[in-house]
Amino acid sequence: MTHKPLTGLYVMDPARFDDVYGPDERIEIEHHLTIEQPPCAAEDLSAATLRDVEVLVTGWGAPRLTADFLDRAPRLRLVLYAAGSVRPLVTDASWERGIRISSAGTVIADKVADFALSQILYALKHGWRYVLTARRTRSAAVRLSEPGTAGATVGLVSLGATGRATARLLLRHGVRVLAHDPYVPDSDARALGVEPATLNRVFAECDVVSLHAPLIDETRGMVDARLLRSMRLDATLVNTARGGLVDEAALVTVLRERPDLFAVLDVTDPEPPRDGSPLFQLDNVVVTPHLAGSLGPERRMLGQAMAEELSRYIAGRPLRHEVVADAMEHAA
Structure with a gap:
C-alpha cells in the first residue's frame, strides 16, 4: 500500500x-x-x-x-x-x-560512556597523574600504588542512559561497581550487575566516582565539600555530565587541601572555564573541552x-x- x-x-x-x-x-x-x-x-x-x-x-x-x-x-x-x-x-x-x-540521546549516551570508560580506566592506572608529574618535574614520575582494575571499586552517580551504558562497559573489566540513583529500584540496579548504594557510600568507598546525573534543581551543586573530603585516598572524580553538578569552589578548595585526590572534568560551570580559573593551575585536575558525546x-x-x-x-x-x-x- x-x-x-x-x-x-x-x-x-x-x-x-x-x-x-x-x-x-x-x-x-x-x-x-x-x-x-x-x-x-x-x-x-x-x-x-x-x-x-x-x-x-x-x-x-x-x-x-x-x-x-x-x-x-x-x-x-x-x-x-x-x-x-x-x-x-x-x-x-x-x-x-x-x-x-x-x-538521539541514547545514541549520544553510548559515546559519552565510551569516553567515561576511557577516563575511569586511565584514572585507575593513575595515568594523568604520571603525565602531569613528569611534565612538571621534567623527569620520570615515581610510581605510586595504582589500584588498577582488579579489585577496584568504581562509583556511578545516576543510572540513566549514560550511567547504564557506562556500567555495562565497566563490568567487562572486572571492577566492582556501586551506583547511586534514588529513582532506580535496587532490584533494577542489581539486575544490571551493579550494587545500589547511597551517595555517601559511593564517594567514601570508590577509587573513581563518575558523574552521570541530570542537572536539575535538586542536583545542582550536589557534589559539595563534604562529599569531596570523604573520598578515599588517591581517589579520582570524573565528570562527563554537567559542570553544575559540582560545587566548583568547593572542588578547588578540597583539591588544594588534598593533593592525593584528582579530578577529570570534561564539563565545567561555566563552560568553558573563565580565563585564569584555578582549574588550570592545580596539579591534580585535568580539564578537557567537552569531548564526551558525539563529535x-x-x-x-x-x-x-x-x-x-x-x-x-x-x-x-x-x-x-x-x-x-x-x-x-x-x-x-
Whole structure:
C-alpha cells in the first residue's frame, strides 16, 4: 500500500546541519517526507512555513515547542531530535497536544560512556597523574600504588542512559561497581550487575566516582565539600555530565587541601572555564573541552537514528528513542 508522503521541515542550527544529516540520511528521510523548504534556523521560521508541517526534523538549535509555536504548526505530530536532552525543546503544551518526540540521546549516551570508560580506566592506572608529574618535574614520575582494575571499586552517580551504558562497559573489566540513583529500584540496579548504594557510600568507598546525573534543581551543586573530603585516598572524580553538578569552589578548595585526590572534568560551570580559573593551575585536575558525546563524523549516527525512527513511525512500529513525559522529570 502506498502512503502519501508527510510534509516535513528541517529546522536546526545551520552550522551543524550537514554534520548531522548527511546525504544518506536525507535520502532516507525524504523517501518518507515531502520537504520543499531548505534547512533553516529556528529564528527564521514563519507561520506560512509551519502551517502544513507534520514532521519536524531537527537537532541542536531546535525551536522550543511553546503553545504559540504549536498554534502556528497545527498539523505537527512528530519531532525527530538528533541531539541529546529534550529539556530545551519540550513544554507542557507539547505534551498536552500529544506531539511525539524522538531523541538521539541514547545514541549520544553510548559515546559519552565510551569516553567515561576511557577516563575511569586511565584514572585507575593513575595515568594523568604520571603525565602531569613528569611534565612538571621534567623527569620520570615515581610510581605510586595504582589500584588498577582488579579489585577496584568504581562509583556511578545516576543510572540513566549514560550511567547504564557506562556500567555495562565497566563490568567487562572486572571492577566492582556501586551506583547511586534514588529513582532506580535496587532490584533494577542489581539486575544490571551493579550494587545500589547511597551517595555517601559511593564517594567514601570508590577509587573513581563518575558523574552521570541530570542537572536539575535538586542536583545542582550536589557534589559539595563534604562529599569531596570523604573520598578515599588517591581517589579520582570524573565528570562527563554537567559542570553544575559540582560545587566548583568547593572542588578547588578540597583539591588544594588534598593533593592525593584528582579530578577529570570534561564539563565545567561555566563552560568553558573563565580565563585564569584555578582549574588550570592545580596539579591534580585535568580539564578537557567537552569531548564526551558525539563529535565530527559520529554525529551522522544521530541523523541516521532519526531517519530510522521516521521509517518505524511510517510503518506504524514502536519508536526506539521516543521520549515520554513521565520519564522527563529525572532524566539526564
